[in-house]
Amino acid sequence: MHGPFLDLNPASWDPYIAAASRRRYEQAWQVARTLDARVLVFHTCFIPRANYIEGWSERMAAFFNTFLEDKPASPLVVMENVYDPDPAPLAEVARHVRHPAFGLCLDLGHAHCYSAIPLAEWIRTFGSDLKHVHIHDNHGQNDEHLAPGHGTIPYDELLPLLPGSATRTLECSSAGEIPGACELLS
Numbered sequence: 001m002h003g004p005f006l007d008l009n010p011a012s013w014d015p016y017i018a019a020a021s022r023r024r025y026e027q028a029w030q031v032a033r034t035l036d037a038r039v040l041v042f043h044t045c046f047i048p049r050a051n052y053i054e055g056w057s058e059r060m061a062a063f064f065n066t067f068l069e070d071k072p073a074s075p076l077v078v079m080e081n082v083y084d085p086d087p088a089p090l091a092e093v094a095r096h097v098r099h100p101a102f103g104l105c106l107d108l109g110h111a112h113c114y115s116a117i118p119l120a121e122w123i124r125t126f127g128s129d130l131k132h133v134h135i136h137d138n139h140g141q142n143d144e145h146l147a148p149g150h151g152t153i154p155y156d157e158l159l160p161l162l163p164g165s166a167t168r169t170l171e172c173s174s175a176g177e178i179p180g181a182c183e184l185l186s
Contacts (some may be wrong), residue, residue, distance in 0.1 A: 001037040002076070003028035005082075009045045010057035010067075013102045018063065021045075025067055032075045039167055040075045041105050041130050043082050044090060047090065050160050055132035057089045061096035068099040076167075078132045085115045087125035094129035103131025111173070113138050117152065123161045130163055135185065136171040147177035159185065 008021040025042065027170055034042040046056060060079070068077065081090060081103075087106075094104050104126045111122045123130065137151030138144040148155045148170075162168075170185070 001028070001032045001035060001040050003032075003040055005043040005045060008043075009051070010042075010063040011045070011051070011056050013059075017027050019079040022063070022067060027075070028076075029067075029153075032166070034096050038108060040077050041080050042077065042103040042141045043080050044081075044084055046089075048083055048085055052090060057092035057096070060093045064093065064097045064102055065099070066087075068097070068101055071099070071101055073100040076103060076131055077099065078103045079106035080107050080110075080132075080134065081122075082107065082110050083114050084110075086117060087111070087115075091125050091127070091129065094126070104129045105132040105134060107134035107136075107171075108131055108153055108158065109134065109136040109151075110136050111149075113140050113143055119158055119182075120161055123158070128163070129154070131167050133162055133166050133168045134171050137167055145171050145173045147172045147174075147181040147184075149180065152175070155184060 004024045008024055009017050010021040012018045090104055106122055106126055108119055111119055135148055136146050137146040137153045139151050172180055172181055
């Protein structure tokens with residue numbers, strides 16, 4: 001299940017905005033529990049040049065530690081990259097949130113078009129904290145949500161690097177693309 005993300009900023013310096021974000025996360029968590037969702041995805045909500053990276057990892061870790069302190073180990077809560085240019089701050093958050101229900105979600109398409117860092121490096125940086133993967137393709141300029149193999153992401157090189165335990169979501173724009181995508185990924 002995907003959580004809300006528009007207008008949210010859990011790492012906000014403003015306590016009212018952080019509290020509003022926490023309320024929306026709590027509501028999403030309750031829905032995920034009701035639906036018996038295995039994974040609940042939240043965006044980092046980091047927007048380069050609009051947010052300060054200084055202290056961001058610490059504030060995000062504090063947010064998730066507080067959010068998860070009374071939660072069981074299910075559903076798994078993962079933080080997904082979107083506009084993030086570098087995997088290191090996300091990995092830093094994961095190092096400081098040591099709840100069994102927390103991990104990272106690597107959206108390969110987002111990393112491919114919003115970061116200059118190679119996708120293999122994102123996978124290595126996330127390491128054992130990589131718990132969920134969003135799979136789609138693009139040409140490195142826009143978030144096109146093409147089927148794997150229809151853009152420039154080297155899936156033949158990347159798939160073997162992904163941890164076998166990480167759950168995956170295929171994000172295609174058209175139902176007609178799914179059979180070919182499944183064939184490529186198998």
